[in-house]
Amino acid sequence: MKKVAVLGSTGSIGTQTLDVVRANDDLEVVGLAAGSNVEMLEKQIREFHPRLVAVWKEEAARDLAVRVQDLDVKIVSQMGGLIELARMEESDILVTAIVGMIGIRPTMEAILAGKDIALANKETLVTAGHLIMPLAKQFGVQILPVDSEHSAIFQALHGEKREQIHKLLITASGGPFRGKKTADLEKVTLEDTLKHPNWVMGQKITVDSATLVNKGLEVMEARWLFDVDLDHIQVVVQPQSIIHSMVEFEDGAVMAQLGTPDMRLPIQYALCYPDRRFLKGDRLDFHMLKQITFEEPDRKTFKGLPMAVEAARAGGSMPTVFNAANELAVRKFLQKKISFLDIYEIIGQSMSRHTAVKDPDLDQILEIEKETYRWIESRW
Numbered sequence: 001m002k003k004v005a006v007l008g009s010t011g012s013i014g015t016q017t018l019d020v021v022r023a024n025d026d027l028e029v030v031g032l033a034a035g036s037n038v039e040m041l042e043k044q045i046r047e048f049h050p051r052l053v054a055v056w057k058e059e060a061a062r063d064l065a066v067r068v069q070d071l072d073v074k075i076v077s078q079m080g081g082l083i084e085l086a087r088m089e090e091s092d093i094l095v096t097a098i099v100g101m102i103g104i105r106p107t108m109e110a111i112l113a114g115k116d117i118a119l120a121n122k123e124t125l126v127t128a129g130h131l132i133m134p135l136a137k138q139f140g141v142q143i144l145p146v147d148s149e150h151s152a153i154f155q156a157l158h159g160e161k162r163e164q165i166h167k168l169l170i171t172a173s174g175g176p177f178r179g180k181k182t183a184d185l186e187k188v189t190l191e192d193t194l195k196h197p198n199w200v201m202g203q204k205i206t207v208d209s210a211t212l213v214n215k216g217l218e219v220m221e222a223r224w225l226f227d228v229d230l231d232h233i234q235v236v237v238q239p240q241s242i243i244h245s246m247v248e249f250e251d252g253a254v255m256a257q258l259g260t261p262d263m264r265l266p267i268q269y270a271l272c273y274p275d276r277r278f279l280k281g282d283r284l285d286f287h288m289l290k291q292i293t294f295e296e297p298d299r300k301t302f303k304g305l306p307m308a309v310e311a312a313r314a315g316g317s318m319p320t321v322f323n324a325a326n327e328l329a330v331r332k333f334l335q336k337k338i339s340f341l342d343i344y345e346i347i348g349q350s351m352s353r354h355t356a357v358k359d360p361d362l363d364q365i366l367e368i369e370k371e372t373y374r375w376i377e378s379r380w
Contacts, residue, residue, distance in 0.1 A: 003090050004271065005031030005052075005115075007082065007106055008097035010040045012202040013120045013146065013263065017095050018044065020268045023280065027271060030090045033082055033098070036060040042067045049073070052088055054081035056102075079105065086110040093271065095146070096121040099204055100327060101320075101369055104128050104362065111141045118270040120146035122217045123327075127320040127365050129224030143225065144270035149218050150225055151266030152244035152257035157226070158274070160249065168228055169246035169254070170218055171238040172297060173198050175210040178239060182301050188340045190333065198241040198261045207330045208304070211343055212297060216308020220319055223312065230312055235305060237295035242284065260284060303344045307351065316356035317368050324372040325350035338380060346376055 004021060008014045009032040021027045033054035034041050045053060045068050053068075054076050055061035061077035068075070076084050079102075086094055086106035094110040095118040096103050103121035108131065110117060117136070119125070125132055136143050145151050149170050157165070176195050177185060193210045194203060201209070208214035219233050236246075246256040259265055260282045268279055299306045304326075311322035329346040332338045338346070350372055357364055 001026050001028050002271065003028050003030045003092045004095060005029075005033075005050075005085055005088060005091040005093070006095045006097060007033045007054075007085070007103060007121075008095075008099065009044055010034040010037040011097055011099065012205075013097035013267065014095070016263050017097060017118075017267050017271075018048065020264055020271060021048070024268070024272065024277060031085045031088050033085050038064045038067065045071060045073055051090060052076065052085055054085040056082070082106040083109045086115070087113040091115060093118055093144075095267075095271075096124060097146075099123075099202065101127055101323065101366070104132075104365070107132065108135060108362070111135050111139050114139055114141060116142040116144060118144050118146050118267070119150075120267075122147070122214075122221050123323055125221045125224045126217050126323050127369075128362065129221070130359060131362060133224050133227075142273075144273055145225060146263075146266050146270050147218060147221070148261075148263060148266050149245040150222060151269055153222065153226060153247055155257045155269065156245070156247040156255035160247075160255070162227065164250050165226065165228055165247060166232065166250045166252075167248040168222055168226060168233045169248060170215065170222060170233065170235050171241075171243050171245050172212065172215045172235055173209065173241045174237045174239050174295065174297075175212065175302075177210055177302075178237065178295075180301065182341070185301070185340055190336055193333075193340060197239075201263075203334055204327075204330055207333060207343075208326070210340075211304040211326075212302035213304030213308065213326050213343075213347075215297070216305045216311075217323070219305070220308060220312045230309060235297050237297050238292065239295070240289070240292055242289065242292050258284060303348070307344070307347055311351060314351075314356050316358040317360045317365065318351060318354065318356040320360070320365050320368045321350050321354045321372050322347060324369040325376060328373055328376050332380060342380070346380060349379075350376060 029048040036057045065075040086109045093116040241261045311318045325347045329343040
């Protein structure tokens with residue numbers, strides 16, 4: 001029986017993780033964590049009977065404790081609660097499905113406690129990959145990617161030698177605005193942006209997909225996960241979202257992982273690795289599919305990708321600024337306080353004013369995040 005703790009259990013990845021647990025009798029949920037959705041958390045607690053539940057907001061934690069006082073479950077809150085859940089003795093693997101840099105410290109604490117990580121939190125490696133990967137190696141912990149693209153690469157590399165990688169090919173759907181130009185994006189609405197053509201995801205990642213920031217974050221994450229330099233990572237638009245990513249080896253062979261757009265597949269692969277299990281759902285029908293097409297990403301219109309690569313090349317604390325600026329810009333866009341194109345403006349100006357700190361520690365990373373937020377709030 002593998003015992004699972006889930007950071008971000010009420011979000012898109014978290015709820016699909018629980019779907020996977022329902023389908024596998026040898027997986028058991030021992031811990032859950034979420035922000036403030038006490039109604040959904042109560043339902044999850046009553047179904048899965050975790051020993052420990054962490055809620056970010058103290059008031060929500062108090063509310064939840066009253067709701068489940070008839071059950072044998074401990075309710076904790078804030079960062080201390082997330083860390084307690086990350087380190088809980090009963091768990092074998094921590095699913096980091098929480099959104100944002102809030103996930104970094106609990107992930108590091110879980111590694112220090114010897115827990116494997118099913119990683120769905122991009123920000124952890126984007127901003128602190130130089131800390132996380134050596135720590136995981138030191139403590140003999142597996143980092144198992146949950147993002148569909150990184151899971152595809154991970155699967156394609158199974159049984160292969162990492163030193164024989166020539167190139168990682170990360171696929172992108174192109175998002176809801178594929179084919180549009182900058183002038184077309186001047187008046188797009190939030191509702192337009194959230195209409196992803198293939199995937200059902202949370203609002204933040206859906207906006208990131210539209211700006212291609214998400215693909216930039218994936219490039220930054222891939223360099224740490226697979227120890228490949230930026231010049232050997234290529235983004236390819238694959239509009240049907242059938243090929244989830246590919247690896248080209250030094251002999252020219254290309255390995256790809258294909259499948260329907262279903263996040264439960266990479267989640268289940270991470271939780272059950274190295275085993276494969278039956279998964280209910282649609283299967284590819286190549287007679288119906290007819291064709292798979294590819295395009296070059298439009299870096300001039302969708303600036304999220306080139307700006308991410310620029311941040312990655314600058315290194316140090318610059319990816320933290322890129323990520324923090326995007327997080328706050330997306331939050332403002334979701335609140336309809338700024339326009340779609342303002343997201344690029346906020347990221348670009350935040351990076352331009354920052355002098356990168358080489359090899360920042362965790363405290364520096366979190367302080368640079370706060371400082372970036374303060375600067376943006378003073379201007380937008």
